[in-house]
Amino acid sequence: MALKHEPTAPYHSAQDALRVLETVARHTTGITDERIARHTDLDPERLTTLLRMLRREGYVEQIADGAYVTGDALTRLSSAEGHEQALRDKLQRTLDRLRDSVGAAVYLSRYVDGEVRVSQYADGPTTPVVNEWVDFRSCAHATAIGKSLLGQLDVNGRRDHLSRHKMARLTSRTITSDKLLLRRLESQPPSVPHLDLQEYAIGTVCAAVPITAGSTVGCLALSLPLQDAHRLRRAADALNRNAAPVLLSLAI
Template identity: 80%
Template structure:
């Protein structure tokens, strides 16, 4: 499976810069100042300040008493061979919980693994319930924001292969069932614009998804809202996109 070549999204830019900062911090176990970090990474001071704020919030970096930065406990856990899998799951779950509360919607992390869609983690609550999966997400990529976001990250052959294996059933009156129309829309989807599902999967529910791709791993972050909150969908999706960097960073470390 080949991936679609995409220009980088804002979260991808943030992650690349954050990794450069973490590498510079790790090379100086005794601590490194903001001035030295700016010189070693070439990142502008204002941008560096925002990145360091995120890294401290996520536990990847810590500020010492004299104002220098050292690696944080979360980074140590993620880079430990014996703890990585559970540490990554815990870190992502904490981030999803925080996103759920900040955007006021159920939030999902999905991956495209071995040719199939998998919702690997999610965060919901009584006030922000998750979608009722009345049709298996693996067979309804054509109708969900999750599925369409993942398919946009594949190349044309990869999309055709997936659709050939999963019949495009009509789930609501809004569901696209023409592979030609769907492929055309996927091809024209800007990579930095959230993919929307406006009652295409389930009547009464609207969703949005943004890509989170690390290396050859295809993934996305998504959220769902009851249709009466559709007026919040685009703003919530934009907030999800702005805050996708911590999830992507966890996957990339």
């Protein structure tokens, strides 16, 4: 399966953050932001934003003289022992924070072995998850998650998926034409969120943004009740702006 790698802003942010982390890790007694800037060629404003994110995520810490050292979160994720659980815990904390900041249920999904898989989500009393009345694996054509994942495959990968999953009509808004869906996926810019406007379930709207890390196709998504549909695009933009920490955790 070939992928369409078109890096988005969160991808670039995660790559820059990795460069900062690698620089800090090489200086075990601490390194100032001025020296980090020289080592990474990042401008001061950009570096300040990245360091703020890395401190919030626990990847770096500031010591008494203001220099930066690696933080506990990086230590836990870098350890071979218990890595999977550490990664899952870290991603869950990030998803919980995203849920609170965008005011919606948030989902992390991957495309694994030719299937859509929601690996983690964050919900709450005022941010309920979508009622999965039809298995997400069988209706990628109708969900923002599915369309975002399919959009990151090449055309043969998309056709293969659709050949294995009938495009059933779930609501009056569901796209059931493979030609129409493929045309829309092909024309969608990678920086624009995929939307589900009551295509999967009446009364629910969703949006998804890509988070491709290495050879793994993934996405972040959110769902809102129809009465909050006016917030969907703004929430999706916020989700995209804040996707870098998820990508970073997956890359470490």
